Amino acid sequence: MTAKLIDGKAIAAQIYEEIQAAVAELKEKHGITPGLATVLVGENPASQSYVRSKQKTCTKVGFYSIGEDLPEDASQEEVEGLVERLNADPTIHGILVQLPLPRHLDEEKVLSMISLEKDVDGFHPINIGRLTMKGRKPLFVPCTPAGCIELLVRSGVEIEGKEAVVLGRSNIVGLPVSMLLLHRNATVTICHSRTQDLPATCRRADILIAAVGRPEMVKADWVKPGAAVIDVGINRVEDPTAKRGYRLVGDVDFDEVNEVAGHLTPVPGGVGPMTIAMLMWNTLAGAKHAAGL
Numbered sequence: 001m002t003a004k005l006i007d008g009k010a011i012a013a014q015i016y017e018e019i020q021a022a023v024a025e026l027k028e029k030h031g032i033t034p035g036l037a038t039v040l041v042g043e044n045p046a047s048q049s050y051v052r053s054k055q056k057t058c059t060k061v062g063f064y065s066i067g068e069d070l071p072e073d074a075s076q077e078e079v080e081g082l083v084e085r086l087n088a089d090p091t092i093h094g095i096l097v098q099l100p101l102p103r104h105l106d107e108e109k110v111l112s113m114i115s116l117e118k119d120v121d122g123f124h125p126i127n128i129g130r131l132t133m134k135g136r137k138p139l140f141v142p143c144t145p146a147g148c149i150e151l152l153v154r155s156g157v158e159i160e161g162k163e164a165v166v167l168g169r170s171n172i173v174g175l176p177v178s179m180l181l182l183h184r185n186a187t188v189t190i191c192h193s194r195t196q197d198l199p200a201t202c203r204r205a206d207i208l209i210a211a212v213g214r215p216e217m218v219k220a221d222w223v224k225p226g227a228a229v230i231d232v233g234i235n236r237v238e239d240p241t242a243k244r245g246y247r248l249v250g251d252v253d254f255d256e257v258n259e260v261a262g263h264l265t266p267v268p269g270g271v272g273p274m275t276i277a278m279l280m281w282n283t284l285a286g287a288k289h290a291a292g293l
């Protein structure tokens with residue numbers, strides 16, 4: 001038996017259809033077009049490509065978007081000034097500061113300056129604080145963790161009462177996804193680089209989320225038969241037969257784990273497409289919130 005493939009591209013496409021329909025209704029009934037501003041500082045090629053694809057997706061779903069590009073040597077004051085201007089712009093419902101920022105900038109300060117109502121990346125300390133507390137609702141949830149949950153829910157994987165293991169405790173994936181699983185009443189174990197006996201801990205999981213950034217680390221004998229496995233990892237491994245000299249693999253050994261798991265996400269085509277879909281979802285929510293809907 002092989003695992004049921006969780007097709008992130010297809011699920012993201014379904015979400016885009018839902019967003020397009022909601023945007024059409026917002027425009028028609030309330031005269032509102034959701035607006036997203038991206039802020040890119042410097043010329044990191046990966047960041048440039050992420051920002052481009054976010055803007056392209058905005059056009060696809062019918063959003064207004066603006067791209068603010070600042071030079072690599074932009075000062076803290078310039079970046080903060082830009083965020084303040086976007087905070088005050090009523091046509092903008094979401095502000096995305098592409099990370100990482102150049103080293104000389106205070107990333108935490110920039111993120112905390114984004115208006116809570118426009119924090120579509122969900123990294124404002126107050127949104128993260130609410131996410132980690134019981135019974136408090138953040139305005140926005142970070143996109144990749146939200147995408148992981150959406151993949152599980154839309155694939156019919158039950159979360160409540162299940163044993164969930166999250167491999168990784170980063171601020172952008174491991175920690176927030178653990179909180180989301182907990183709020184959905186899973187029993188959650190968070191693993192990290194000091195965890196002893198990772199294979200045995202992971203084997204307890206009905207739901208295993210891998211977000212470590214280690215190519216193909218999770219092997220078949222780390223996985224409980226029938227478990228749902230979500231692979232967040234995006235790792236480049238050398239491959240002389242590939243056109244670019246490398247290929248992308250996840251944190252899970254797909255071929256091995258495919259023989260044991262009940263559900264499994266591929267890399268690429270699993271969590272990746274969901275991150276931008278959830279950013280669009282958050283921007284739509286921001287526009288509705290601004291209109292008091």
Ligand code: NAP
Pocket residue numbers: 144167168169170171172173174191192193194195198211212213214232233234235271272275
């Ligand atoms: P990160 O900040 O580097 O965090 C990695 C986490 O894994 C840390 O908590 C670390 O533990 C733990 N870890 C590292 N090596 C380990 C080991 N050998 N054994 C046990 N734990 C170990 O990474 P991240 O930003 O969360 O990203 C994780 C992966 O997801 C990366 O491949 C990244 O490219 C990918 N990613 C994908 C998307 C997407 O859209 N699909 C979005 C974001 C990230 P310590 O805390 O103890 O150091």
